[in-house]
């Protein structure tokens with residue numbers, strides 16, 4: 001058989017060595033602390049599970065759902081948007097359900113990128129922006145996220161010719177993997193840039209609710225004129241601890257929603273209605289678990305940031321997401337450093353290079369394990385003198 005070129009374009013899997021080491025360590029009985037997982041460790045709130053159980057028993061949920069999401073789910077999304085951001089969306093035209101936001105993110109490229117078209121994507125970033133572009137036979141153009149720019153792409157550095165060839169620009173704030181945030185002034189710049197070059201702004205907003213110290217992440221759609229040029233991707237995964245349920249949504253430009261829905265109509269058949277009903281309960285039911293979740297991640301963040309800073313590091317506590325982005329000692333190779341940590345301490349971290357070239361020299365620590373384990377991790381790092389520049 002002859003496998004398509006596009007499969008060969010998929011970047012090599014960078015974590016193979018770490019995975020092998022992890023398996024070997026587990027076999028040897030090492031007590032692994034896995035700080036590599038971007039998956040909440042807490043259960044879905046009980047009232048959402050109860051809704052699924054009840055809805056699943058109702059035969060009316062058993063047939064094919066509407067492709068774009070049930071009316072009720074899309075209305076719950078627009079109600080949530082109004083409450084959370086003061087943005088009034090038309091649930092019929094400006095909202096579409098997704099089988100997890102990853103699904104919509106992967107498919108939006110098919111709706112906007114023809115062979116040879118450019119997509120402007122951040123580096124480092126969630127890998128799907130790149131593979132989605134490649135699957136559409138487009139060309140990714142990488143916008144470096146640099147510490148000195150607060151991990152925001154410098155739009156002035158994008159060549160005019162590139163910008164003109166581009167069809168869309170992808171952004172993600174609060175950001176995975178850097179934990180960075182963006183303000184409305186920056187979003188306004190992006191909107192002006194998108195209008196100048198006739199681009200779609202795709203904003204991955206998976207961490208919209210996981211913000212600390214009183215910070216509230218803005219939506220792109222709060223910016224004047226953005227709703228005509230922006231598609232914002234949301235997920236129930238991180239906010240409601242529902243990663244396994246596969247439910248998310250995109251909102252914004254009706255033209256973009258309708259283009260994406262043409263792809264989806266031909267690829268999938270929507271989300272199980274009972275899950276959509278549970279999604280409605282998540283969005284419109286009690287939200288009191290969210291402040292608890294935020295407190296929990298804040299405490300974990302503080303343990304990790306304070307712990308590393310006591311070891312001589314100089315990390316600013318991230319204002320959002322459940323990640324801490326940590327420079328390697330003397331910016332050493334991130335894969336070597338991650339392997340070294342695993343060998344010496346049994347701790348798994350993610351090498352930043354897995355998110356793009358500009359992730360080199362960093363590792364990502366996920367706050368998805370509890371405080372006692374995080375304290376244990378810090379102790380092990382201290383004992384092994386891992387973050388002591390001269391000894392790595």
Ligand SMILES: *Cc1c(COP(=O)(O)O)cnc(C)c1O
Pocket residue numbers: 038099100101102103126172176204206234235236237238243247248
């Ligand atoms: C977790 C995550 C997603 C995917 O979320 P799903 O809705 O579960 O598909 C998308 N983007 C980023 C940056 C993420 O970290």
